[in-house]
Amino acid sequence: MSALTPVDVPDALAAAYAKHSGAAGRAWIAALPALAADFLDHWALRPDGPVGHGMASLVLPVIRADDTLAALRLQPITAENVDVPTGLRTWNGDGKVLLLDHDPDTGTLLLERLDASRPLSAVADDTAAMRILADLLARLVAVPAPAGVRQLADIAAAMLDEAPRAAASLRDPADQRLLRTCASAVAEVIGEPGDRMLHWDLHYDNILAGEREPWLAIDPEPLAGDPGFDLLPAMDNRWDEVVATGDVTRAVLRRFDLLTETLNLDRHRATAWTLGRVLQNALWDIEDGEPTLHPIQVAIAEALLHREGLGTFATG
Numbered sequence: 001m002s003a004l005t006p007v008d009v010p011d012a013l014a015a016a017y018a019k020h021s022g023a024a025g026r027a028w029i030a031a032l033p034a035l036a037a038d039f040l041d042h043w044a045l046r047p048d049g050p051v052g053h054g055m056a057s058l059v060l061p062v063i064r065a066d067d068t069l070a071a072l073r074l075q076p077i078t079a080e081n082v083d084v085p086t087g088l089r090t091w092n093g094d095g096k097v098l099l100l101d102h103d104p105d106t107g108t109l110l111l112e113r114l115d116a117s118r119p120l121s122a123v124a125d126d127t128a129a130m131r132i133l134a135d136l137l138a139r140l141v142a143v144p145a146p147a148g149v150r151q152l153a154d155i156a157a158a159m160l161d162e163a164p165r166a167a168a169s170l171r172d173p174a175d176q177r178l179l180r181t182c183a184s185a186v187a188e189v190i191g192e193p194g195d196r197m198l199h200w201d202l203h204y205d206n207i208l209a210g211e212r213e214p215w216l217a218i219d220p221e222p223l224a225g226d227p228g229f230d231l232l233p234a235m236d237n238r239w240d241e242v243v244a245t246g247d248v249t250r251a252v253l254r255r256f257d258l259l260t261e262t263l264n265l266d267r268h269r270a271t272a273w274t275l276g277r278v279l280q281n282a283l284w285d286i287e288d289g290e291p292t293l294h295p296i297q298v299a300i301a302e303a304l305l306h307r308e309g310l311g312t313f314a315t316g
Contacts, residue, residue: 007036007060013053028076032058036074039108043101045072052116054219061113069113070100077107080221083149085109087222090146090197095139097210097218114208114216121204126241129204130255133234134262136217137202137227141263145197145224152225153193156186159279166283171291178293178301182279185272185313192269194226203233228273231259232281235274236296252303271304272313 009032017025036058040047048069049061057075064070075081084107088099093112101110123129163183167176199206200221210216223229235255236242242251260270278301282293305312 007033007047007058008051009033009058010051010053013056013058016055032074035106035108036060036072039072039074039103039110042103043072043110045070045110059116062110064100068100071111071113073109073111075107075109079150081107083222084220086146086149087197087220090143090222091140091220093212093216094143095136095213095217096220097208097216098212111218112210112212112216114210114218116208118209119205120207120215121238123204126238127258129237130234130258131262132215133202133204133207134259136207136215137199137230137234137259138263140199140202140217140220141196141227141230143197145195145222149197149222149224151193152198152223152229153190155223155225155280156190156193156276159183159276159283160186160190162283163279166286169286169291170293172293175293175298178298179279179282181305181313182275182282182301185275186279188313189226189269189272189276192226194229195224196227198223198225198227198230200230201233202230204237206233226269226273227263228260228265228270229276231256231270231274232277232300234259235300239296248299249303249306252300253307256304268308268312271308274304275301275313 009029014029017029021028039045040062044065045062047060048063052059052061057073060072062070062072085099085102085104088096097114098112099109100112102108120129120132123132160183163179167179170176170179199217200223201219202217206219207215207217235252242248245251256274260267278297281297285294
């Protein structure tokens with residue numbers, strides 16, 4: 001049945017794999033139509049709309065044999081997504097898209113169908129959207145992470161090891177100082193890294209409208225750690241609106257306060273772990289050859305440090 005149904009790989013997805021994954025990525029893209037057809041047959045699925053894609057996955061709307069609407073998601077297994085099935089099973093649909101089936105050999109997921117045409121970013125009122133996100137995030141991080149999920153403690157330790165070399169590669173002394181300050185903030189809290197289940201990438205476009213609940217989160221990268229490490233992706237949503245307020249520091253702190261109050265977080269610890277996310281993003285950018293810190297990341301870090309006091313996290 002479905003073996004006769006062609007699955008066209010979007011050009012943007014193919015280009016992304018060719019750019020970032022080289023020959024291995026091109027090979028996976030070449031095999032993708034046959035892989036999709038295999039799972040349409042294996043799980044008795046009928047295609048039900050045009051193919052979609054994210055940054056690294058192909059998503060095909062489907063209908064199960066019992067007429068349940070679902071979404072078939074195909075993506076190579078990586079360090080970033082290997083814990084996704086565990087995370088989805090642990091959340092079990094509480095604020096999160098439901099996992100209907102999973103193939104451990106290929107990483108292929110069968111998920112609850114949500115409305116991809118209605119992301120939370122379509123909500124015009126930023127405060128209302130941020131409250132929805134904060135309420136969802138509070139539910140997600142209330143869940144203890146199961147054994148085996150990647151640990152923030154390990155990731156933070158690796159960041160601290162890399163930070164001195166990374167700082168030395170930055171062109172601007174001010175950027176160097178800020179990166180070292182972020183590292184000092186992480187060093188202050190690394191002894192208590194937390195044990196909650198983190199989403200690691202919850203922003204407006206990773207929340208979609210659903211039928212079972214009005215809004216549900218998608219695309220987690222499960223991590224066991226402190227909820228403060230999960231705030232930054234929400235804080236740089238729709239940055240042009242932050243700039244348009246005319247007071248970036250005030251707008252950043254308004255978002256930060258809404259998140260920390262909803263999640264009932266200690267503000268100082270949440271500041272430290274948010275600076276840890278700035279550090280993580282900076283290390284990724286430096287690894288990609290960037291000689292300066294991203295201005296949005298700098299603005300967020302400086303806003304938080306403005307409130308804490310620039311000398312709060314001594315750089316040693």
